[in-house]
Amino acid sequence: MLSSVANRIYWMARYLERAENTARLINVNTHLLLDLPKRVRLGWEPIVDISSRRDYFYNLYDEADERSVIRFMVSDTRNPDSILSALNMARENTRTIRDIIPREAWEQVNTLHLNSKVNARSVVTQRHRYDYLRSVILGVQTVSGMLAGTMTHDEGYDFLRMGRNLERADMTTRIIDVRSATLLPDMSEDLTPFENLQWLSVLKSLTAYQMYRRNVHQRIRRTDVLKFLLLQENFPRSFNHALCQVGNCLSNLPRKEKVLKILVQLQKKLLQARIQEFDQEKLHAFIDELQLGVIKINDSISKNYF
Amino acid sequence: MAIRWGSYKVRNLYDELLRATGRPRSAAQALCSYLRTLKDSEIEEYKVAAESAIHVMGITFTVYNEEEGSIDRAWPFDMIPRIIDKREWLQVEAGLEQRVQALNLFIDDLYHQQRIIKDGVFPAELLQDSKNFRPECVGVQAPLGIWAHICGSDLVRDKDGTFYVLEDNLRVPSGVSYMLENRLVMKRLFPEMFEQNNILPVDDYPSQLYDTLAALSPRPGDQPEIVVLTPGIFNSAYFEHAYLAQQMGAELVEGSDLTVENDIVYMRTIEGLTRVDVIYRRIDDLFLDPEVFNPDSLLGVPGLMRAWKCGKVALANAPGAGVADDKVVYAFVPEIIKYYLDQDAILPNVPTYKCINKLERQHVIENIHTMVVKPANESGGYGMLIGPQASKSEREKFVRLIRRDPRNYVAQPMLTLSTAPTLVDHHVEPRHLDLRPFILSGERINVTNGGLTRVALRKGSTVVNSSQGGGSKDTWVVDMEAI
Numbered sequence: 001m002l003s004s005v006a007n008r009i010y011w012m013a014r015y016l017e018r019a020e021n022t023a024r025l026i027n028v029n030t031h032l033l034l035d036l037p038k039r040v041r042l043g044w045e046p047i048v049d050i051s052s053r054r055d056y057f058y059n060l061y062d063e064a065d066e067r068s069v070i071r072f073m074v075s076d077t078r079n080p081d082s083i084l085s086a087l088n089m090a091r092e093n094t095r096t097i098r099d100i101i102p103r104e105a106w107e108q109v110n111t112l113h114l115n116s117k118v119n120a121r122s123v124v125t126q127r128h129r130y131d132y133l134r135s136v137i138l139g140v141q142t143v144s145g146m147l148a149g150t151m152t153h154d155e156g157y158d159f160l161r162m163g164r165n166l167e168r169a170d171m172t173t174r175i176i177d178v179r180s181a182t183l184l185p186d187m188s189e190d191l192t193p194f195e196n197l198q199w200l201s202v203l204k205s206l207t208a209y210q211m212y213r214r215n216v217h218q219r220i221r222r223t224d225v226l227k228f229l230l231l232q233e234n235f236p237r238s239f240n241h242a243l244c245q246v247g248n249c250l251s252n253l254p255r256k257e258k259v260l261k262i263l264v265q266l267q268k269k270l271l272q273a274r275i276q277e278f279d280q281e282k283l284h285a286f287i288d289e290l291q292l293g294v295i296k297i298n299d300s301i302s303k304n305y306f
Numbered sequence: 307m308a309i310r311w312g313s314y315k316v317r318n319l320y321d322e323l324l325r326a327t328g329r330p331r332s333a334a335q336a337l338c339s340y341l342r343t344l345k346d347s348e349i350e351e352y353k354v355a356a357e358s359a360i361h362v363m364g365i366t367f368t369v370y371n372e373e374e375g376s377i378d379r380a381w382p383f384d385m386i387p388r389i390i391d392k393r394e395w396l397q398v399e400a401g402l403e404q405r406v407q408a409l410n411l412f413i414d415d416l417y418h419q420q421r422i423i424k425d426g427v428f429p430a431e432l433l434q435d436s437k438n439f440r441p442e443c444v445g446v447q448a449p450l451g452i453w454a455h456i457c458g459s460d461l462v463r464d465k466d467g468t469f470y471v472l473e474d475n476l477r478v479p480s481g482v483s484y485m486l487e488n489r490l491v492m493k494r495l496f497p498e499m500f501e502q503n504n505i506l507p508v509d510d511y512p513s514q515l516y517d518t519l520a521a522l523s524p525r526p527g528d529q530p531e532i533v534v535l536t537p538g539i540f541n542s543a544y545f546e547h548a549y550l551a552q553q554m555g556a557e558l559v560e561g562s563d564l565t566v567e568n569d570i571v572y573m574r575t576i577e578g579l580t581r582v583d584v585i586y587r588r589i590d591d592l593f594l595d596p597e598v599f600n601p602d603s604l605l606g607v608p609g610l611m612r613a614w615k616c617g618k619v620a621l622a623n624a625p626g627a628g629v630a631d632d633k634v635v636y637a638f639v640p641e642i643i644k645y646y647l648d649q650d651a652i653l654p655n656v657p658t659y660k661c662i663n664k665l666e667r668q669h670v671i672e673n674i675h676t677m678v679v680k681p682a683n684e685s686g687g688y689g690m691l692i693g694p695q696a697s698k699s700e701r702e703k704f705v706r707l708i709r710r711d712p713r714n715y716v717a718q719p720m721l722t723l724s725t726a727p728t729l730v731d732h733h734v735e736p737r738h739l740d741l742r743p744f745i746l747s748g749e750r751i752n753v754t755n756g757g758l759t760r761v762a763l764r765k766g767s768t769v770v771n772s773s774q775g776g777g778s779k780d781t782w783v784v785d786m787e788a789i
Contacts, residue, residue, distance in 0.1 A: 001575055001576050001577075002557055002559060002563055002573060002574065002575055002576075003563070003574040003575055003576055004559075004560065004562065004563050004574070006576050095539060096538075096539050098548065099548040099549075099551065099552045099558060155576060159576075253576065254576065254577045254578075255576075255577065255578065305576045
């Protein structure tokens with residue numbers, strides 16, 4: 001398989017995943033804000049922080065109010081991580097590999113991009129926002145399903161899964177990092193009930209709430225949530241699961257030794273960590289390491305194959 | 307209103323399906339009777355079916371648009387085929403084979419001894435001024451002595467029904483994918499017509515193309531690595547590049563996928579570097595290799611010409627083949643055929659006046675209002691004068707242009723192109739058309755059965771280019787003797 005083709009499949013998957021994750025994130029934040037007491041000002045800034053584009057955001061907008069953040073994260077094509085930008089990049093990558101992937105998948109990507117563009121304005125009002133974000137999530141899931149069901153599961157498909165899983169791993173760490181840092185700055189007594197709410201929203205941003213409930217039969221606690229999202233082997237959005245998937249894909253590919261080595265190092269680091277002992281500062285440092293690890297794997301895949 | 311042949315008038319020109327009397331030609335009889343039985347609603351059904359087939363199969367051509375980048379447009383298609391009797395076609399086929407064979411000998415000669423110039427048949431000064439002669443190719447041994455492996459020649463019929471060659475495309479002729487797709491659409495629409503008539507197939511083109519390319523491999527015996535080199539997604543023929551690559555099972559590559567080390571061409575794959583043997587290149591000579599030609603080219607591959615010259619990779623068509631793809635050279639083709647093959651041309655040229663020749667130039671200037679004047683090296687209908695339709699000042703401008711640079715112009719009398727019935731709403735009207743057969747030259751020569759028929763969809767227009775309101779039809783070569 002041509003390197004350039006593998007490269008495009010990989011990025012098509014990453015951008016699609018990014019669009020879906022961003023849609024989920026905004027959806028959950030909208031709901032969370034409705035439940036929190038008005039004096040707790042979590043607001044929309046954390047969403048910008050999750051995408052690590054704070055400086056860039058303030059170049060374009062004065063204030064991190066709902067309207068501006070939503071626009072920045074959904075329809076502003078000046079933001080390379082916005083849903084529209086991500087879908088556009090996904091489409092551009094897909095266009096050039098139309099002869100490689102099943103045609104109905106290309107048509108779905110094309111339609112998804114088109115619809116999201118046409119309806120982008122409706123996302124500003126809360127009433128239509130849910131429908132819009134849901135259609136993005138469903139659209140991406142449809143592409144994944146079509147590809148799983150109709151594309152030959154050859155090397156190309158391995159690159160697709162690697163792209164998707166690395167993007168997931170990256171997003172999971174970002175959400176944990178930002179959400180845990182901005183969790184109720186002063187833990188005064190009367191706010192504790194809401195702490196629970198916030199961890200719940202972390203789970204929900206990753207569609208992990210139900211699965212967490214089924215796996216962990218206790219009340220929602222920081223350590224359990226962290227363990228679930230970082231270490232769980234079978235939950236598709238946990239960090240560990242994503243790494244295992246990348247490992248599986250690599251094992252099918254030629255010349256994988258270097259990349260595998262980096263992956264195994266990161267897995268070791270992850271499994272040896274004593275998460276229950278981490279305070280906020282340590283957690284942040286640890287997440288940093290994980291993110292660096294993901295970047296290293298990405299770079300190593302690029303260097304090795306593209 | 308359904309299709310009534312009685313109201314279809316053939317006036318003073320050649321119609322592909324009907325005689326001047328209004329009766330169908332014998333090869334078209336079955337089709338015309340069938341079409342007459344269709345009701346409006348059935349015609350509408352066919353139209354919808356054709357459009358949806360084109361949409362679903364994704365037959366598109368690309369139009370670049372500033373705002374949205376490039377967009378794919380559905381390929382305009384007319385569902386009434388153009389029909390040619392096989393007995394007539396065999397003549398055309400023989401003529402094309404002869405022509406391409408002579409042109410390849412001509413190109414090979416130009417890059418070696420130049421006997422044809424020494425023998426005084428082809429003027430040396432024409433070669434010196436040729437924009438498509440590549441001094442870099444002099445002395446190169448092309449495999450099998452062939453330079454133009456893929457040729458697309460444009461044929462037209464004048465009012466007496468004679469086929470003329472209008473031009474030969476020896477650089478990167480396009481359109482063959484539409485010929486193939488048109489046939490697929492027609493088979494879906496009219497399966498019974500294919501069952502009842504003996505329509506010669508066209509779908510073996512990709513495998514013939516593969517064989518033609520494979521025979522060029524510098525490493526015989528092995529299974530050669532063949533790639534299609536495209537300028538990329540923004541090229542108007544990108545659909546065709548992807549289509550042919552897919553049909554041949556070859557990789558579709560861009561310049562950045564290839565690299566040259568020690569005069570060997572490699573492509574970058576996830577397994578590492580893989581050697582490439584044959585490149586079917588769909589980019590122009592001047593963009594092939596920034597080391598030799600346009601240094602700013604990002605489409606090409608540095609070192610490609612070195613690799614080709616020392617025979618480590620085959621390029622189709624070979625660089626420099628375009629020297630024979632020139633409207634002034636075209637005028638010499640009958641002499642070229644005579645010189646190399648000692649035969650008379652089977653297929654005539656459109657009578658062509660070479661402005662470089664004083665007497666002919668005088669004739670052109672005096673009769674410019676009846677002439678079509680063409681610059682030597684442009685394609686796609688650019689920079690042309692259509693005398694009968696031009697204004698006085700345009701004609702005067704061309705007279706000045708011809709006087710200033712006579713070598714660069716040829717002129718032809720205005721032909722009356724043939725027509726074929728074409729669907730307009732629910733009835734038929736005559737529309738002008740041409741024909742582009744494709745000729746593959748390798749160990750043997752293959753001519754497509756028919757070719758791509760392009761039709762000017764606007765009433766009275768003779769412009770068949772898809773970017774300017776042209777469409778296409780399926781072309782049926784029908785064998786009347788076999789039942």
